[in-house]
Amino acid sequence: MSKKITLPLTDQILKDLRAGDSLLLTGVVYTARDAAHKRMLEALDQGKPLPFDIKGAAIYYMGPTPARPGRVIGSAGPTTSGRMDAYAPRLIAEGLKGMIGKGSRSKAVKDAMMKQKAIYLGAIGGAGAIISKNIKKSEVIAYEELGAEALHRLEVENFPVTVVNDIYGGDLYEEGKAKYQVKAP
Amino acid sequence: MREIQAGDVTNIVARLFEHSCHYLPPDMIIALKQAREKEKSPVCRDVLDRILENVEIAGKEKTPLCQDTGAAVVMLELGQEVHITSGDLYTAINEGVRQGYEKGYLRKSIVSQPCFARVNTKDNTPAMIHTDIVPGARLKISVLPKGGGSENCSRLTVLAPANGRQVVIDFVVNLVDAVGSNACPPVIIGVGIGGTTDKAMFIAKKALLRQVGEPSPDPEVAELEREILKRVNNLGIGAMGYGGTVTALAVNVETLPCHIASMPVAVNMQCWCARREEAIL
Numbered sequence: 501m502s503k504k505i506t507l508p509l510t511d512q513i514l515k516d517l518r519a520g521d522s523l524l525l526t527g528v529v530y531t532a533r534d535a536a537h538k539r540m541l542e543a544l545d546q547g548k549p550l551p552f553d554i555k556g557a558a559i560y561y562m563g564p565t566p567a568r569p570g571r572v573i574g575s576a577g578p579t580t581s582g583r584m585d586a587y588a589p590r591l592i593a594e595g596l597k598g599m600i601g602k603g604s605r606s607k608a609v610k611d612a613m614m615k616q617k618a619i620y621l622g623a624i625g626g627a628g629a630i631i632s633k634n635i636k637k638s639e640v641i642a643y644e645e646l647g648a649e650a651l652h653r654l655e656v657e658n659f660p661v662t663v664v665n666d667i668y669g670g671d672l673y674e675e676g677k678a679k680y681q682v683k684a685p
Numbered sequence: 686m687r688e689i690q691a692g693d694v695t696n697i698v699a700r701l702f703e704h705s706c707h708y709l710p711p712d713m714i715i716a717l718k719q720a721r722e723k724e725k726s727p728v729c730r731d732v733l734d735r736i737l738e739n740v741e742i743a744g745k746e747k748t749p750l751c752q753d754t755g756a757a758v759v760m761l762e763l764g765q766e767v768h769i770t771s772g773d774l775y776t777a778i779n780e781g782v783r784q785g786y787e788k789g790y791l792r793k794s795i796v797s798q799p800c801f802a803r804v805n806t807k808d809n810t811p812a813m814i815h816t817d818i819v820p821g822a823r824l825k826i827s828v829l830p831k832g833g834g835s836e837n838c839s840r841l842t843v844l845a846p847a848n849g850r851q852v853v854i855d856f857v858v859n860l861v862d863a864v865g866s867n868a869c870p871p872v873i874i875g876v877g878i879g880g881t882t883d884k885a886m887f888i889a890k891k892a893l894l895r896q897v898g899e900p901s902p903d904p905e906v907a908e909l910e911r912e913i914l915k916r917v918n919n920l921g922i923g924a925m926g927y928g929g930t931v932t933a934l935a936v937n938v939e940t941l942p943c944h945i946a947s948m949p950v951a952v953n954m955q956c957w958c959a960r961r962e963e964a965i966l
Contacts, residue, residue, distance in 0.1 A: 520728070520927075535803075565749045565792040574790055575749040580834045580867050602925065603834070603867035624735055624925055625834060625869035626958035628752040629743035647805050648752075648792050660735070662728075662927065673866055676928015680726055681921030 502660065508556035509597035511617050517663050519670030523621065524658040529560045529600065531652040533579055536643050537587040544590065551642035551651055554591060558598030558621075563648035564638075565628070573638040573654075575628030578602045581620070585609050592618045600661055604673055614669050621661040622672070634659040687764075687822040689966050691772030694826070697964050698781025698812075701828040702757060703789030705962040706749045709740050713934075713959050716897040720871055720924070720931040729929030733871075736924070736957060747790075751958045754791035755830030757782040757812040760891065764821035775814060778826075783808040794833065815887060827894050827963040835872065835956040838864035841886055846948045850909055853878060853950050858916045860952055861933065866926025869956035871934045873897065874917070877951040880941035885949035892937035893955045894963075901938055910936045924957070 505513060507527025517523070530552050532540065540550055561581050565574030581601030588599060589612040597618050602625040605613075613620060623631060637655035644650050664672045709717075717740070721733040743750040759778055769777070786793055786809040795810065796803040813831075840860050844852045857876055861868070877889030900907040913936045923929020934957070943949060 522731075563752060563792065565752050565754060566790045568747065568790050571748075574792070575743075575752040575754075577752050579753070580837065582867060602869065604865055604926075622866070622925060622927070624732055624739075625866075626751040626832075626956055627735055627739040629746065629748040629750055630735060630739040632748055633742070647807070648794065672928070673926045676726070676728065676923060676926070677865075677921040678928070679921065680923060680928050680930055682919035684919075 504658070507558060509558060509619070510556065514597065514617055514619055514667050517619060517666050518668070519663050519666045519672040519675060521663040523661050523663065525661060526657050526659070527655070529558045529654050529656055531560045531562045531654060533561060533563050533649045534583050535646050535649040536651045537584050539643055541587050541590060544594065552653065555595035556597050557595070558600060559591070559596060560654065561599065561601035567638070573632050573635050576632045576635055577628030578623040578625055581605060588612065592616045605665060610665055610669070610671070613665055614667060617667045619663060619667060620665040622664040623661050631659070686768050687766055688768050688770045689824055691769055691774065691777035693966060694769070694774065694777040694824070695781040695784065697826055697966065698759065698778050698828065699785035699788065701826065701962045701964060702782060702785035702791065702830060705828055705960045706754045706789060706791050706830050707747060708744050709750065709959070710961060712896045712898065714740060716934045717957065720934060724924065724929050724931045726923055726927070726929035728927045729924040729931065732924040732927060749789070749791060750960065751832060752792055753794065753832040753834065754786070755832050755960070756795060756836070757809055758829040758831045758890070759812045759814045760827040760829070760894065761814065761816040762819045762825040763816055764823045765818050766822035767824050778812050778814060779810045782810050782812045824966040825963060826966070827961065829893060830960045832956055832958065835868045835954045838868040838954040839952055841882055841949070841951045843882065844948045844950055853909070854913055854916060856950055857913050857952055858920070861917050861922070862920050864954065865922055868954045869958065870922055870926060870932050871924055871957050872932070873955040873959050874913070874933055874936045875953035875955060876913070876936060876938040877953070878938065878940045878948065879943040880949060881943070882949045884941055885951035886953065888939035888941060889951040889953035892939045893953060893959065894961055895937045897935045903940070906938050906940060910938050
């Protein structure tokens, strides 16, 4: 049974979520991959504002295919989150509450999530066609010249994700694996 | 001598990339359905259901299966009796990539310099082309739109021959364990053993062209494939790493003779979204 969550994420919402929970997200998420993250950190270093309000925000690690005419967006599945590990703790410190992607996170990111109360959510890698149906609106709000890596503001409706890392140190990848691992005799 | 027009190559390459990014090969769909039946974890069964639903939607709505429509890998078997006319072969292939990625609304994911400016070439060229010259008068073109996520999970090593097959098994299993969810499991694992290091990685990638579930014709190699597959599925990683009993759909091992001092081993990882298609001219 999936829990319906309305964005933005708050500490009140996060405290009830545990690794393994299935969620349906509705609200605004921002997309950013490596190149956009690099620019956001440069902006912070220079004391410039970020392209969106990071407090309570959720970032979806995703770069879509071009939209066909008349469509909101193209294929829109998650990319590997580990490449954003170098940037994530800084954004979490600035108020980022949620990250959506696939693949494991570094210890530094997990520590930051526990300390500052943020979560990491898994979307199904490769399932970009079905995920695109949960995206109701898409617009590029910054770094347009990065093409597929531009920063988009998305409005999502019932976007299915799974809690991978919660604020208590729970980790679905570790817990799930431990459950089904067959130890050598 | 048989003549093949460069323009025909362009048209076929464009069509293969566009089509393969929307439709999984039938053997892959069967393998995913079998995985759904075998999987013991309810969470991973849900993931596999959604993956299968994604396959249907992609074809029906002409939305690419995955937003990462890959680097354009092209493997050629070029008959030595073939003469390409009205243009050169590699230019024709790159033109096919350009047209296919544009017409198919596929993502352009290639940057011009790997470690400097990383400027997008905007048409997904250049293609990554491998050519084998073979007897005959045909041109076989295989395309693999290869996603970055699983490609990043690939590795190459050179192991001590003295330790034999066990170190090969351990190397592959430990790699799958380490990369976990990053590779978008359930994966297909291409393994190349032998040759020189360059050849080992090439045959590991070429192994991904094999039909899923088709074992190596060499009984010893087939036994090795079965053993690696069993060990990998015992890891418990499961679909998308959420914990389950099906982590890999297949292990395809290719081998080559090698130097007395060496045992190169290459792993080319392939996500569940294993797109590939071929045509013969």
